Amino acid sequence: MSIVDNMRRKAANWPSPHVRRITPFIDLVMSGLDKLGIEPWQSSARQIEFDYNGKRYRVGYGHPHRSPRQSGGISIWRIEGNSKVLVRRFEKIEQASIFCLHPMLDDE
16 A cells, blocks of 8 residues: 555544645645655654655645644655754645646755
8 A cells, every 4th residue: 555545544534634634735745756756655644754865854744824724734844863944835735736746855
């Protein structure tokens, strides 16, 4: 079972609606990562990690800052030691769609 299929299956039964709302974001970002030749892995129930150009990255839920009704989208973080640096934030599905079509990380 792929990471996306596994997360989609879990999201369908997740008690909180925000997890169900971000499934399309995950699909698009994972497609973009695939175009870069990246093979991510699921590091926990709700996070995906991958290596790219010698650096470690994490994809996770982006908590909404404006309204509890927003999905929050997802974020890509670069892991640097014990800290993380925000690389990309997808608050709208259109942003994730653009990443899917033209995937770029901050290193490019």
